Amino acid sequence: MAIFENTCPEWMIAMLGAMTQSVAVVTVYATLGVDAVGDSINDNTITTIVCNKTNVKTILEKAKDMPSLKVIVYTNDSIASDDISTELPSPPKGVEVFSFESFLDLGDTDAYPAVPPSPETTAVVMYTSGSTGKPKGVIMTHANVVAAMSNPDYIIDFSPRHRYLAYLPLAHILELVVELTMVMNGCSLNFADPRTLSSSGAYPTGAMEFYKPHVMVGVPKIWDTIRKGVQVYVSKTSPIVQALINTAIEWRTFAISNGFDTPLLNATIFKLLKKNVGGHLELTLSGGGPLSGETQMFIRVAFGAVLIQGYGLTESCGTVSAQDLNDLRGGVQGYPFPSCEIKLVSTPEITDKGGLPYLSTDRTDVNGNPCWGRGEIFIKGMNIAKGYYMQPEKTKEEFLEGGWFATGDIGQFLEDGSISIVDRKKNLVKLNGGEYVALEKMETVYGNSDFVDALSGGVCAYADGDMDRPVLLVQLNMSKAREWAREKKVSGGVETVKENEEFLRSVMASLLAEHKRSELSRIEKISGFVLLTSAWTPENGCLTAANKLQRRTVIEQFPNEFEEAKKKGVFN
DSSP states (O other), X not given: OEEESOSXXXXXXXXXXXHHTTOOEEEOOGGGOHHHHHHHHHHHTOOEEEEEHHHHHHHHHTGGGOTTOOEEEEEOTTOOHHHHTOOOOOOOTTOEEEEHHHHHHHHHHSOOOOOOOOTTSEEEEEEOOOSSSSOOEEEEEHHHHHHHHHGGGGTOOOOTTOEEEEOSOTTSHHHHHHHHHHHHTTOEEEEOOGGGSSGGGSSSOOHHHHHOOSEEEEOHHHHHHHHHHHHHHHHTSOHHHXXXXXXXXXXHHHHHHTTOOOHHXXXXXXXXXXXXXXXXXXXXXXXXXXXXXXXXXHHHHHHOOEEEEEEOOXXXXXXXXXXXXXXXXXXXXXXXXXXXXXXXXXXXXXXXTTSOEEOTTOOBOTTSOBOSOEEEEEEEETXXXXXXXXXXXXXXXXXXXXXXXXXEEEEEEOTTSOEEEEEEGGGEEEOTTSOEEEHHHHHHHHTTSTTBOGGGTOEEEEOOTTOSSOEEEEEBOHHHHHHHHHHHTOOSOHHHHTTOHHHHHHHHHHHHHHHHHSOOOGGGSOSEEEEEOSOOOTTTTSBOTTSXXXXXXXXXXXXXXXXXXXXXXXXX
């Protein structure tokens, strides 16, 4: 069975129902289009698909290209009431179409006893988001899923009182495992559209204020956007209020960093800020990429909610490691979960910013701090998938003898046994001087600039062997641009302002300030940039459905802009 739908109750009901019958589920990102469904169905000889009513007509038109398809079950999720009654075309011979409700009714009239799976029964074939090349179907067994679901208990005891805000794509392993974990612990799932999380994107109120969640999970871009949203909110208050809030944030940051808190400020200023996220937020988890330490601390300070970083891949069923609740360190992905082993394998061909290779025998990192080895992260355990569907060569390449999986991530063990991701093999690019730059790490750092719009895609770093310094494409924060224009009394719209020489120098100064505050090397200091005002989205292919940057697509779609950025060393 394939599920081609946005995150909604019907998605999870279909998944749980399939599990009771030992039916494998193939997940398809709802933003990928019907062609992606056809590819998945033909790859897996799928007979049933669960989808949104708006996609039924197109699927029926392509039914002749999907010979295995027999049943379509549609939901009415996020459809206007006037469109629910829209009649569907007649299906071709051999294909039946049911509404989700009528399909459930069939289960009430006929006896369908549970068909318990074995540990090795395939539970999910989940396609990776495809940020580098063709998506791979990762085969996960019921044993893999159960192992992954047991891991969060290592961090917190969930109970039926916890409300979880579900909005990330369920076709993403992080969201699927977390929701299954919530169900296992009797927590409530509260479904929302990611575009309406805050009151700024919804009327009369946003999902966070309406559902008042205790638990949220997000990718770094979500937390960066929430942080910047609060900063914009504060900037619109009077100078006295701004000074009061900013001072309170400084005091509480100092207090938490030194093991105490600020109860008076919590009951006054921070109580008001907490209302932006519903007032009850307790635990938040960031996964899917590197998170800045500043954003991590800001969420804890402003909302009183613990934000921990985790590490996982689709191939590890989303779980490898996570910080404990009291870990305040940025850039640390925590301790290995009980179901997962980690080892570091030397990668002498790749060097750090100091020019030294990553070796498992290292006892100090690039900054001279103690560590217990550096190298590529290999993982092993009950949560590790069985391989890639119909891709034996790729499976052999990454799923190694002895049960180890090569992640492609470069990490180091800290003295307390926690893991820290420091590089990514696939995102390291060699410049013409022979030095490597880490594009993904650069994007995290430069994305902290106030002039960057994280919600529109953030920044895309680029470098190649003919360059001596990297460059950026930057999604411009248009609100910040308008604010700058008002302060400088510069007339014209955003398109005019973004060509203003003084404005460009202000943007460059902001970007370089982020570089200076970071641990990026001198060669990761950009030489130029170009500002964009057309958002990157999953629909235009520049982001994956999980909102990760599709660097290859961005490079293909904006070749002239990258060439222009290379020429802008004048701003350095």
